[in-house]
Amino acid sequence: MIKMLAGVWPLLLGIVLIMLGNGMHFTLIGLRGGIEGFSAAELAMVTSSYYVGFLSGARYSPLLIRRVGHVRVFAALGSFMSAGLIAFPLLTDPWAWAPLRLLVGFCMSGIYVTAESWLNDAATNDTRGKVLSAYMIAQTLGIIGAQGLLTLGDAGTSVLFIGASILVSISFAPILLTVTYVPAVEVARPMPLTSLFKGSPLGTLGIFLLGSVYATQAGMGAVFGTQIGMTATQIALFVAMLFAGALLLQYPIGWLSDRMDRRKLIFGAAVLGAISCALGWVTGGSLWPLMAAAFFAGGVTTPLYALFLAYTNDSLPTEDMAAASGGLVFTFGLGAITGPLIAGWAMETLGPFAFWPVLGTTFSIIALYALYRMTQRAVTPVEATEHYLGVVPTASPVAVEAAGVWAAEQAGAERDAEQDTQPSAR
Secondary structure: OHHHHHHHHHHHHHHHHHHHHHHHHHHHHHHHHHHHOOOHHHHHHHHHHHHHHHHHHHHHHHHHHHHHOHHHHHHHHHHHHHHHHHHHHHOOOHHHHHHHHHHHHHHHHHHHHHHHHHHHHHOOOOOHHHHHHHHHHHHHHHHHHHHHHHHHOOOOOOHHHHHHHHHHHHHHHHHHOOOOOOOOOOOOOOOOHHHHHHHOHHHHHHHHHHHHHHHHHHHHHHHHHHHOOOOHHHHHHHHHHHHHHHHHHHHHHHHHHOOOOHHHHHHHHHHHHHHHHHHHHHOOOOHHHHHHHHHHHHHHHHHHHHHHHHHHHHOOOHHHHHHHHHHHHHHHHHHHHHHHHHHHHHHHHHOHHHHHHHHHHHHHHHHHHHHHHOOOOOOOOHHHOOOOOOOOOOOOHHHHHHHHHHHHHHHHHHHHHHHHHHHHHO
16 A cells, blocks of 8 residues: 555645645635625525536546646646636625636546546556545545635635635645656547436436535535524534545445445435435534534435446446446536536525425435336346445546446456356365
8 A cells, every 4th residue: 555655645645735725615605605695596506607617627628638738738727726716705796706616617627637647547457446545535535624724714805715726726736746657538438318327227317316416515515504604613514524424434335335236225325315414404503413414414425426336337338337437427517517506596495404405305316216226127246246436526537437447347357266266166
């Protein structure tokens, strides 16, 4: 592990710093928006704009990289993102924030594509699983750590936005000063949604709904906290709990994923998410029950993303996995654009606590559809499934494809090893 980290630590350090800046800005939007008197519907539009940009970046940044190169794209996107973060407190209007968020989303997606290309190229077949796992942990730790930094300043001033911009700016130094090779960026053309749904109805619909859940949690969680009167510190803790739960529940859910019918695990995780949302709804604003609800509702969201990827790969031939990964990332993005808009409208119409019923209903639909799909398709034997790898929803198609290839290779190698030992056992 130490030898593996020695080769990629600059990339991982850069990712942590980027996530510190991006994680700060996600929560700051809700905090500053509340101070400026923006409505939940306006902030939902701002949140959805980020995911419009993120989807666009995933599509077009590989083309930019092939045209002008990794270093130029990486540096340019970093500059634009840093400038965008500083501009938020200068242009305190939701109609100005929406294009700024789109710009930041585009830049973040392109940064992910570039960094993940370098990271994937630095890994070998033996270390790719560990490298990707370390990368996913670095992303999550960066988001959690960002919430702690929010307590060091006042969201009503420009200080925290400037701090986020500085973190993003300096994050490129360890990467650009150590990376010398220029890997090729090859992202498969996404599978058409009709073909994807035909191959895996549960994976396709499930990941669309999960995109709605994730974006609502990440983008509207701070808005919810602001509107019910939480302090800035409490809001930061609330958002941190959403991601801390994901960090701690990822391993046990992943361990179970390789040992049982994944549809049952999807059902169980979605039910836990729905129950957690019901807890958040009935608490009446009590602090620690809200934190517990955030921990478990957020805790099942990220593992569910990796579960849907693994389950979909189980249903497809190996040669279709790369295209399916791109299709799933696109489908997730569509859900991420839609979810905050629905939540924002509900919170505007019914009050801030509508945040929880919207999430709970979405989790319930996932659970019910998983239950229905169990009656429509025979269970895939555990020994025929691909390995689970804890991919996070913020990963670009580059990391998702790499994770799918690694999972298929590992599962294939284990099946070959078992076949080789059978004759000698007899």
